Amino acid sequence: MSQADTLISVRDLRLSFGPKVIQQGVSFDLKRGSIFAIMGGSGCGKSTLLKSMIGLLRPTAGQILVGQEDYWAQSGLRRRDINLHFGVLFQSAALWSSMTVGENVALPMEMLTSLPADDIRRLVDLKLGFVGMEQAIDLMPSEISGGMRKRAGLARAIALNPDILFLDEPSAGLDPITSARLDDLILTLRDGLGATIVIVSHELPSLFAIADDGIFLDAITHTPIAHGSPRDLRDHCTIPEVVAFMKREADLPPTDQTKG
Amino acid sequence: MPALLLSHIMTEHASHAALQNAGQTAGQSAGQPFQKPVWALEGEPDAPRLVLAGTWTVQNGGLAPFPPDALAQAHGTLTFDCQGMTDWDSALVAFLWDVKQATGHAGLGFEPEGLPQAAQRLLALLPATAATKAPPPQRPPLLERVGTRTLAVLDETGTVTELALETAREAARSLTGRSGMRTKDLLTDIWNAGPAALLIVGVVNFLVGAILAFVGLVELRRFAAEIYVANLVGIACAREIAAIMTAIVMAGRTGGAYAARISTMLGNEEIDALMVFGIPVSSYILLPSILSLGLMMPLLYIYGTLIAILGGFVVSISMMDISPIGYLTTTFNGVPLHEFVFGLTKSFCFACFIGLAACRVGLKAGRSAADVGIAATRAVVIGIVGIIAMDAIFAILANTLGI
Numbered sequence: 004m005s006q007a008d009t010l011i012s013v014r015d016l017r018l019s020f021g022p023k024v025i026q027q028g029v030s031f032d033l034k035r036g037s038i039f040a041i042m043g044g045s046g047c048g049k050s051t052l053l054k055s056m057i058g059l060l061r062p063t064a065g066q067i068l069v070g071q072e073d074y075w076a077q078s079g080l081r082r083r084d085i086n087l088h089f090g091v092l093f094q095s096a097a098l099w100s101s102m103t104v105g106e107n108v109a110l111p112m113e114m115l116t117s118l119p120a121d122d123i124r125r126l127v128d129l130k131l132g133f134v135g136m137e138q139a140i141d142l143m144p145s146e147i148s149g150g151m152r153k154r155a156g157l158a159r160a161i162a163l164n165p166d167i168l169f170l171d172e173p174s175a176g177l178d179p180i181t182s183a184r185l186d187d188l189i190l191t192l193r194d195g196l197g198a199t200i201v202i203v204s205h206e207l208p209s210l211f212a213i214a215d216d217g218i219f220l221d222a223i224t225h226t227p228i229a230h231g232s233p234r235d236l237r238d239h240c241t242i243p244e245v246v247a248f249m250k251r252e253a254d255l256p257p258t259d260q261t262k263g
Numbered sequence: 264m265p266a267l268l269l270s271h272i273m274t275e276h277a278s279h280a281a282l283q284n285a286g287q288t289a290g291q292s293a294g295q296p297f298q299k300p301v302w303a304l305e306g307e308p309d310a311p312r313l314v315l316a317g318t319w320t321v322q323n324g325g326l327a328p329f330p331p332d333a334l335a336q337a338h339g340t341l342t343f344d345c346q347g348m349t350d351w352d353s354a355l356v357a358f359l360w361d362v363k364q365a366t367g368h369a370g371l372g373f374e375p376e377g378l379p380q381a382a383q384r385l386l387a388l389l390p391a392t393a394a395t396k397a398p399p400p401q402r403p404p405l406l407e408r409v410g411t412r413t414l415a416v417l418d419e420t421g422t423v424t425e426l427a428l429e430t431a432r433e434a435a436r437s438l439t440g441r442s443g444m445r446t447k448d449l450l451t452d453i454w455n456a457g458p459a460a461l462l463i464v465g466v467v468n469f470l471v472g473a474i475l476a477f478v479g480l481v482e483l484r485r486f487a488a489e490i491y492v493a494n495l496v497g498i499a500c501a502r503e504i505a506a507i508m509t510a511i512v513m514a515g516r517t518g519g520a521y522a523a524r525i526s527t528m529l530g531n532e533e534i535d536a537l538m539v540f541g542i543p544v545s546s547y548i549l550l551p552s553i554l555s556l557g558l559m560m561p562l563l564y565i566y567g568t569l570i571a572i573l574g575g576f577v578v579s580i581s582m583m584d585i586s587p588i589g590y591l592t593t594t595f596n597g598v599p600l601h602e603f604v605f606g607l608t609k610s611f612c613f614a615c616f617i618g619l620a621a622c623r624v625g626l627k628a629g630r631s632a633a634d635v636g637i638a639a640t641r642a643v644v645i646g647i648v649g650i651i652a653m654d655a656i657f658a659i660l661a662n663t664l665g666i
Contacts (some may be wrong), residue, residue, distance in 0.1 A: 258363030
């Protein structure tokens with residue numbers, strides 16, 4: 004991979020809360036157009052790593068290079084500019100509860116672009132249309148179901164046509180069918196919008212279906228113990244923790260074709 | 264030579280000629296790296312073709328709508344030619360969505376083959392027709408609205424009474440040690456409703472006492488009756504002011520906090536969890552909240568009265584020629600004990616009202632962040648208005664009974 008294909012490069016990152024180390028020695032490259040999975044059991048620091056990448060939590064050591072810039076060495080203003088290229092779907096969707104679904108999607112465009120109101124309205128219709136939520140535009144977040152909230156959150160995350168889309172547990176709490184639809188949607192959005200996607204999840208079926216690169220964080224040693232796509236890790240990885248994770252949760256029969 | 268059905272230029276700068284050679288000139292003209300997005304409908308009427316050229320991005324003004332009647336004369340299947348298009352983003356998809364809906368209305372076929380692959384995939388996500396706006400709900404007739412409101416008020420009265428009785432029953436049970444109330448919760452609430460409020464209750468009452476003394480001095484001096492300032496401050500504070508000021512401070516401080524806490528618990532499904540376990544909300548939340556206020560407010564009232572008298576004392580001895588002992592003696596002689604009993608009774612009633620109203624408002628709140636704010640505001644407003652109204656009722660009762 005050439006330098007130009009790497010969007011974000013994480014170098015020897017160390018995350019900790021006071022004396023409590025969450026993860027250390029985290030290094031990986033996020034390649035343009037890939038779907039990168041951050042995997043690991045509960046409490047291993049997946050969401051914490053994501054938070055450090057989107058500017059919510061300063062790492063205690065190491066670097067996050069966005070393009071050529073060291074993200075955390077920049078001023079707050081510059082970081083905000085960089086964040087304009089990010090879209091984030093939070094774990095609980097984090098829709099602003101005092102606004103309708105449509106206003107939620109419109110707010111980033113109203114605050115951060117100089118687009119006229121008509122254009123914003125058309126784009127809101129479009130983004131909600133992408134996620135199949137055009138009927139819910141005037142509903143309040145408290146009036147829609149969990150799955151719809153996730154989709155509305157996704158529409159808001161793509162409001163500014165982000166280069167990198169961060170998804171924190173997008174399919175947690177969704178039924179398998181809705182979850183599979185969401186996977187399709189993520190793939191289509193990646194291809195259609197040309198976005199690169201970072202996904203935090205322990206929903207194995209969905210990771211196998213969409214992710215093509217990833218990192219496996221271990222909660223005991225507080226280090227990443229495996230790199231590669233979830234499918235590869237499932238089929239070829241022999242590290243006991245990874246095998247247990249893939250087997251216990253997925254319980255999938257080994258695919259003989261790939262092994263042979 | 265294809266017949267030109269309709270040509271539409273999206274900006275005044277672009278022309279049909281620009282469309283013709285958009286492919287060649289894109290990115291070449293100095294100072295204007297992006298070609299304006301343009302479209303034209305070409306081809307025979309039975310085989311319409313939509314030609315797109317330029318840079319179709321949001322920032323480049325690519326979001327103009329497609330006129331719905333543009334395809335009125337065409338029939339057959341609409342095809343696309345995107346050879347002249349240099350770049351695109353969601354603006355193109357928004358435009359194509361319009362086109363797709365227009366073909367639907369005109370009964371035309373829609374052949375997306377000529378479009379970029381990714382745009383085709385995005386377009387496939389979108390429904391064939393845009394959402395139809397639901398008509399705004401009809402306003403019910405006046406009689407129905409009055410009826411609904413009346414029923415709601417009656418219903419609310421019932422609910423509040425029920426809550427109050429339930430809490431009272433729980434309080435009675437706790438006297439015999441059979442209540443589910445946790446001592447730890449009660450102590451936390453007592454701390455918040457009592458010692459933690461000493462400073463603010465003290466400051467407010469001290470200043471009110473001082474102000475009363477100041478105003479009284481100015482007026483009473485004209486009758487050479489300055490010494491009666493001691494009676495004025497003492498009786499006014501013991502009977503009315505200290506009870507009301509303390510209650511208002513506590514309604515803002517503790518009532519608002521109760522409502523916010525309970526409505527947040529509601530949003531987190533914590534109340535649901537209590538109910539499913541069968542833990543009565545009345546013993547877990549209502550009783551400690553209301554009881555702590557009921558126990559602490561009368562004490563705060565006594566403390567507030569003494570501080571208010573101190574405020575009046577400080578102002579009086581610094582502004583008039585009277586010995587401190589003389590002022591205090593006048594106060595003690597001038598304020599009968601039953602004024603304190605009256606004030607204490609009122610304080611206890613105010614406390615129960617504030618606690619009950621705040622808990623009810625919290626339990627009734629919606630589940631969003633905005634609802635928490637509304638609940639806190641409402642608890643404070645209801646608390647303060649209710650205190651003043653109750654005080655008026657007490658005044659009338661006292662007058663009638665001759666207290």
